Amino acid sequence: MTPSEIESMVVSLAEKARQAALDLATIPTDTKNATLESLAHLLESNVEAILRENNRDMEAGRFNGLSSALLDRLELSPARIAAQAESIRQVADLEDPVGEVIDQSERPNGLRIHRVRVPIGVIGIIYESRPLVTVDCASLCLKSGNASILRGGKEAFYSNTILASLIRAALTANTAPADGVQFIPTPDRLALNALLKQIDNVDCIIPRGGEGLIRFVAENALMPVIKHYKGVCNVYIDRAASAELAQEIVVNAKTQRPGVCNAAENLFMHEAIAPDMLPGIAEALIHKGVELRVDEPSEAILAKTNGLPRNPSTEADYYEEYLDLILSVKIVPDLDRAIEAVNTYGSGHSDAIVTEDEEAARAFLSKVDSAAVYWNASTRFTDGFQFGLGAEIGISTDKLHARGPMGLRELTTYKYLIYGNGQLV
Amino acid sequence: MTPSEIESMVVSLAEKARQAALDLATIPTDTKNATLESLAHLLESNVEAILRENNRDMEAGRFNGLSSALLDRLELSPARIAAQAESIRQVADLEDPVGEVIDQSERPNGLRIHRVRVPIGVIGIIYESRPLVTVDCASLCLKSGNASILRGGKEAFYSNTILASLIRAALTANTAPADGVQFIPTPDRLALNALLKQIDNVDCIIPRGGEGLIRFVAENALMPVIKHYKGVCNVYIDRAASAELAQEIVVNAKTQRPGVCNAAENLFMHEAIAPDMLPGIAEALIHKGVELRVDEPSEAILAKTNGLPRNPSTEADYYEEYLDLILSVKIVPDLDRAIEAVNTYGSGHSDAIVTEDEEAARAFLSKVDSAAVYWNASTRFTDGFQFGLGAEIGISTDKLHARGPMGLRELTTYKYLIYGNGQLV
Numbered sequence: 001m002t003p004s005e006i007e008s009m010v011v012s013l014a015e016k017a018r019q020a021a022l023d024l025a026t027i028p029t030d031t032k033n034a035t036l037e038s039l040a041h042l043l044e045s046n047v048e049a050i051l052r053e054n055n056r057d058m059e060a061g062r063f064n065g066l067s068s069a070l071l072d073r074l075e076l077s078p079a080r081i082a083a084q085a086e087s088i089r090q091v092a093d094l095e096d097p098v099g100e101v102i103d104q105s106e107r108p109n110g111l112r113i114h115r116v117r118v119p120i121g122v123i124g125i126i127y128e129s130r131p132l133v134t135v136d137c138a139s140l141c142l143k144s145g146n147a148s149i150l151r152g153g154k155e156a157f158y159s160n161t162i163l164a165s166l167i168r169a170a171l172t173a174n175t176a177p178a179d180g181v182q183f184i185p186t187p188d189r190l191a192l193n194a195l196l197k198q199i200d201n202v203d204c205i206i207p208r209g210g211e212g213l214i215r216f217v218a219e220n221a222l223m224p225v226i227k228h229y230k231g232v233c234n235v236y237i238d239r240a241a242s243a244e245l246a247q248e249i250v251v252n253a254k255t256q257r258p259g260v261c262n263a264a265e266n267l268f269m270h271e272a273i274a275p276d277m278l279p280g281i282a283e284a285l286i287h288k289g290v291e292l293r294v295d296e297p298s299e300a301i302l303a304k305t306n307g308l309p310r311n312p313s314t315e316a317d318y319y320e321e322y323l324d325l326i327l328s329v330k331i332v333p334d335l336d337r338a339i340e341a342v343n344t345y346g347s348g349h350s351d352a353i354v355t356e357d358e359e360a361a362r363a364f365l366s367k368v369d370s371a372a373v374y375w376n377a378s379t380r381f382t383d384g385f386q387f388g389l390g391a392e393i394g395i396s397t398d399k400l401h402a403r404g405p406m407g408l409r410e411l412t413t414y415k416y417l418i419y420g421n422g423q424l425v
Numbered sequence: 426m427t428p429s430e431i432e433s434m435v436v437s438l439a440e441k442a443r444q445a446a447l448d449l450a451t452i453p454t455d456t457k458n459a460t461l462e463s464l465a466h467l468l469e470s471n472v473e474a475i476l477r478e479n480n481r482d483m484e485a486g487r488f489n490g491l492s493s494a495l496l497d498r499l500e501l502s503p504a505r506i507a508a509q510a511e512s513i514r515q516v517a518d519l520e521d522p523v524g525e526v527i528d529q530s531e532r533p534n535g536l537r538i539h540r541v542r543v544p545i546g547v548i549g550i551i552y553e554s555r556p557l558v559t560v561d562c563a564s565l566c567l568k569s570g571n572a573s574i575l576r577g578g579k580e581a582f583y584s585n586t587i588l589a590s591l592i593r594a595a596l597t598a599n600t601a602p603a604d605g606v607q608f609i610p611t612p613d614r615l616a617l618n619a620l621l622k623q624i625d626n627v628d629c630i631i632p633r634g635g636e637g638l639i640r641f642v643a644e645n646a647l648m649p650v651i652k653h654y655k656g657v658c659n660v661y662i663d664r665a666a667s668a669e670l671a672q673e674i675v676v677n678a679k680t681q682r683p684g685v686c687n688a689a690e691n692l693f694m695h696e697a698i699a700p701d702m703l704p705g706i707a708e709a710l711i712h713k714g715v716e717l718r719v720d721e722p723s724e725a726i727l728a729k730t731n732g733l734p735r736n737p738s739t740e741a742d743y744y745e746e747y748l749d750l751i752l753s754v755k756i757v758p759d760l761d762r763a764i765e766a767v768n769t770y771g772s773g774h775s776d777a778i779v780t781e782d783e784e785a786a787r788a789f790l791s792k793v794d795s796a797a798v799y800w801n802a803s804t805r806f807t808d809g810f811q812f813g814l815g816a817e818i819g820i821s822t823d824k825l826h827a828r829g830p831m832g833l834r835e836l837t838t839y840k841y842l843i844y845g846n847g848q849l850v
Contacts, residue, residue, distance in 0.1 A: 022768065022792065022794065025791075025792070025794070026791050026792060105812075105813050107811070107812075107813060111802060111806060111811075113812055113813070118794075120824055120825070121794065121824065203824050203825070204824075204825055218647075219647070222643075222644070224649060224823070224825045226825075245847045248847060248849055249847070249849065252849040252850060256849070256850050257850075343447065365842045366450075366451050367447065367450070367451060369447065369450070369543075369546065369840075370840065371840055371841060372840070372841040372843060373840060373841070373842055373843070374843045374845060375842075375843065375844050375845060376844075376845045376846055376847055376848075377536060377843055377844075377845025377846075377847070377848040377849075378845075378848065378849050378850055380849075380850035381536060381843065381848065381850060382841075386532070386536075386850075387530075387532075387538055387841070388530050388532060388538070398649070399545055399546065399628055399629075399838045400545070400628070400629055400649045400651075400825065400826040400838065401825040401826040403838055403839060403840060403841075404840070404841050413824045413825065413828055414828060415794075415795065415796055415797070415798060415828060415829070416796060416797040416798070416807075416812070416828075416829050417790045417798055417800075418797060418798070418799045418800070418802055418806065419800050419801075419802075420799060420800060420801045420802025420803075421801055421802075422670045422673060422674070422801055422802070423801075423802040423803065423806065424673055424674065424677040424681070424802075424803050424805075425677060425681050425682075425803055425805035425806060425811075
């Protein structure tokens with residue numbers, strides 16, 4: 001396709017999504033749920049065909065020298081497909097958020113004003129190599145009454161293409177608007193650029209992926225973007241912390257699954273308890289394979305131990321999302337400096353204080369400016385399922401519209417319905 | 426100042442606002458209210474000085490040939506200042522939205538999760554010639570715990586400068602963070618450009634003003650923008666409308682105050698009742714000084730009357746925000762076409778159906794994709810005061826974060842506070 005053909009294709013597909021969104025906003029919950037059940041069934045009954053297309057992507061990926069981590073994200077298996085089908089059925093089981101009356105009032109002039117939950121409209125999802133994001137995001141957008149435009153990574157193009165065709169088949173089989181889920185049928189980068197300009201037909205873009213992708217989308221999109229950005233999460237061990245709890249929480253937050261956004265990257269410790277607690281915590285972390293990068297006061301404490309391995313930290317380390325078994329450590333003189341450190345180095349994602357001092361905990365909870373702030377628990381809980389949302393399309397690190405885990409509710413907006421009997425201004 | 430000095434000044438001021446925002450987020454309601462009371466009092470006790478500075482702006486404005494409409498918006502009077510002081514006291518009387526627990530749950534593992542209302546952080550307000558917007562927006566941001574950065578029109582520079590100094594005096598007198606309200610101390614356009622790039626220190630921008638300003642801000646800001654865009658509002662008269670109600674509502678929506686964003690610009694009529702109702706409604710509108718721009722079927726009906734004046738409409742007319750005594754008229758064959766016309770030509774602001782048919786009304790309310798949809802009432806009610814919000818910083822025509830009138834609640838976001846006792850994943 002020529003550049004201008006690609007642009008026309010994207011414009012036409014965005015216009016179709018806008019039309020379909022008007023229908024999707026008001027179709028019955030039953031139709032949405034039946035479509036989701038059809039999709040789950042189609043995934044299960046087309047495992048072989050899906051794996052065949054996925055294998056084309058995998059072969060190309062190996063040929064192109066993709067890393068093993070990337071190939072792992074790209075690869076499908078009968079178990080992964082079955083789990084996705086199950087997850088779609090769970091979305092069908094969730095309450096439909098559309099139509100909820102959020103609040104209502106009757107004004108002195110008799111006007112009755114209802115604020116009602118409605119779909120956002122058309123949501124563009126930009127993602128990378130995991131093919132099942134295609135069905136996952138389409139399902140969540142469908143259940144919340146939104147049309148979606150899906151743009152996956154080029155390395156998953158064949159897998160995504162067959163998944164998109166199954167989604168369309170599920171919509172058609174249930175007389176739901178088939179144009180309500182649009183898949184961009186070319187891996188060409190120009191199509192992404194064109195999509196980010198469709199301000200009249202796309203209400204918002206959700207980019208899911210690495211820092212580079214998210215920056216590119218945020219800087220180039222004309223419509224609002226809800227960023228799912230990096231998680232530089234912090235644990236602060238207060239002077240009044242229980243040593244046992246502190247060690248358990250730090251080890252869990254850092255090592256239970258280091259490659260995810262809610263894993264801890266920094267450990268701040270109050271100077272009064274650091275000499276007592278740091279050696280034990282350091283030993284437990286090192287035992288789990290963690291590399292420690294420590295500031296000078298921590299170094300002075302650890303130097304007195306029996307040669308626990310550690311490296312000196314740089315200022316840049318505290319801003320780093322390692323997504324790996326590395327932890328930066330810093331000793332702080334008091335609670336206020338701890339809060340300042342969290343707000344300075346953190347990315348506003350998830351932060352925890354470990355303390356038995358309620359006053360310290362309340363100050364930390366109120367002054368740390370992050371989506372999720374924990375008292376005596378691991379940062380690893382920041383997740384739509386753990387928070388009871390039943391599903392999640394991601395974790396917003398933005399402050400507007402949605403913050404933290406985004407479930408069906410966060411995929412909606414509201415409008416005011418005003419019932420009158422002839423009121424005039 | 427050189428361009429690079431202007432940029433450094435804006436950066437420094439944005440950094441100060443970010444620091445102050447952390448304090449403002451947790452100061453007591455009493456401090457905020459006392460500051461607002463001080464500000465109201467300072468306005469009242471400095472009327473002469475304010476008018477002197479305003480006169481400098483007015484003289485420059487007349488010298489520069491500003492339109493009389495612009496000069497009217499620019500001009501202050503003792504009455505306008507007194508009304509503003511009163512309005513600030515009303516903001517003090519409103520409930521503080523910060524700290525509200527929006528919802529809470531206890532998870533099976535014992536984690537208690539509270540979703541709590543918190544300030545957004547730093548809000549940039551870009552506005553045009555009305556000087557009192559300076560104190561109005563600063564008051565609303567302060568009460569909702571946000572720092573604000575104010576950038577008014579260059580024609581109001583002297584008025585804004587003295588108002589900003591009174592705001593700072595009110596903050597200082599109450600030991601509230603004096604840097605919590607920043608005023609950009611130069612009318613240079615470069616300062617605006619620099620402000621729109623401060624993504625690390627400004628959480629969102631609210632532009633208030635004409636279409637050109639809003640487009641410029643939306644296209645150039647790196648941070649989220651909540652647009653207060655144009656209002657192409659529509660009234661649809663259904664086949665089951667009461668003729669009397671229809672006429673009252675159309676006349677009110679068009680003529681009660683034609684220069685505001687919630688005034689009607691288009692009238693759509695069902696073809697079954699147009700021959701009966703259009704002549705009377707047209708006559709009432711013309712009597713109020715309205716110019717009618719009509720489609721061919723309307724023309725055919727009006728041609729049979731005793732020479733009511735009208736002009737033919739063009740397709741472009743239906744997209745136009747006249748803000749004047751002009752109304753575009755179109756006859757539609759049925760309800761679905763009416764809804765389609767509203768969604769096509771309207772700007773998603775405020776739309777009304779006039780009908781006695783509940784089923785038609787419900788279809789219109791659910792399918793029209795606008796911030797406020799009315800049944801048998803004038804579109805002119807879309808306003809924070811009329812909706813009972815107690816105040817408004819404007820009317821959002823965006824769908825994300827805030828839609829329709831924005832009060833204190835819409836100037837907040839939320840965070841999750843998670844109370845644990847050692848929970849691990």
